[in-house]
Amino acid sequence: MPQDKSQTEEQQQRDRGSVKFEVHGSEVLEKQVKQSGNSGRIYLPPTWVGKRVKIIRLD
Template structure:
């Protein structure tokens, strides 16, 4: 079942989560530095090892 969220904001960015050490990250524009952000997962994660 899909959940629906309503978020008010300034910009939206489509991206892909990439491996980063023992974690993962999403790259955003440098001009967003210091801003508050929210991250919403919109698909199931790939099986571990698929993106390495």
């Protein structure tokens, strides 16, 4: 039985080690991680201080 296109794409993503997340929230930002000593750093708006965030590595 042939698979439809979306199943094939999802399988390819899983084969590359990619997973699909569903996240509910208030705002979305896409940023690049900057070097900070021997770690990485992401600067976020000051209004986000004290708020919960989730970080997902895209690539």
